[in-house]
Amino acid sequence: xxxxxxxxxxxxxxxxxxxxxxxxxxxxxxxxxxxxxxxxxxxxxxxxxxxxxxxxxxxxxxxxxxxxxxxxxxxxxxxxxxxxxxxxxxxxxxxxxxxxxxxxxxxxxxxxxxxxxxxxxxxxxxxxxxxxxxxxxxxxxxxxxxxxxxxxxxxxxxxxxxxxxxxx
Numbered sequence: 001x002x003x004x005x006x007x008x009x010x011x012x013x014x015x016x017x018x019x020x021x022x023x024x025x026x027x028x029x030x031x032x033x034x035x036x037x038x039x040x041x042x043x044x045x046x047x048x049x050x051x052x053x054x055x056x057x058x059x060x061x062x063x064x065x066x067x068x069x070x071x072x073x074x075x076x077x078x079x080x081x082x083x084x085x086x087x088x089x090x091x092x093x094x095x096x097x098x099x100x101x102x103x104x105x106x107x108x109x110x111x112x113x114x115x116x117x118x119x120x121x122x123x124x125x126x127x128x129x130x131x132x133x134x135x136x137x138x139x140x141x142x143x144x145x146x147x148x149x150x151x152x153x154x155x156x157x158x159x160x161x162x163x164x165x166x167x168x
Contacts, residue, residue, distance in 0.1 A: 022122070023075070025114040027092050027135065033085055038153065039076040040115060043130060043163045044068040071159045073113075073130065079141060079152035089138045089156050096134050109134040113158065132161035 023037050048063035077085050097104040113130040139155030 016117075020118050020125075022116045022118055023113065024116055024127075025112060026075070027111060027113075027133075028088050029085070033077075033088065036078045036080060036085055037075055038078050039074075041069075041074060042115070042117070043070070043073060043128065043160075045163065065162075067160075067162050070130075070161065070163075072136070073133075073158045073160060075156050075158070076139075077154045077156065079154050086138070086141070086154055089135065089154065093135045093138050105134070108132065109159075109161070113160065127166040128163055129166055130158070130160035130163045133158050134160075 021040055021042075023034050023040055026034060026037070029037075044067070046066050046068055048066055050061050050063040052059045052061055077089075079086060095105060109132040111133045113133045115128045115130070116124045117126040117128075119125050135156060136159050137155075137157035139157070141152055141154055143152075
C-alpha cells in the first residue's frame, strides 16, 4: 500500500480517538460524577479453542466463551475536592459487604454498567452493557508534600458476569 493509498483510506475512515467514550450508568454515580470518569476499558471476549486430533492432524474447533477481565474491570476518576466520588465508591463497596455488620448484597448482582463509544458529535456509535456488575475495589489515593498540584486520581475495580453489545 502506498502512502497516498493510506492517506486516502484515512480520510475516508478516519481514526477512533482515545477520548471517544462515555459511561452512561455506573452504580450510584450521577451524570455529574461520571464527568470525572477519566479512563475506562472496552471489555474483552474470547472463544476457547479446542483441539480435535484426527489421523495426525489437530483440528481447531470453537469451545465456550470467556469474558476475559470480567473479574477486574478498572476505571479511573479524577478526585473531586470534597471527595464525593471517593465517598460514593466507599459506600458502594460497603453495600456489597459490610464488615461491621456482616451484611450486604449476597445475591446474584443485578446492576448494569453502560458504556458508549461516541462519535465526533457525541452520538452513540456502539453501546456495551456489563451485566451483573458490582464493585470489588476502591483504589488508594497517593499524596505528596512536594507535589506539583496535579489533580488526584481514584481507581475503582468492578466485576461483571458478561457483556452485551446493544443495538448492533
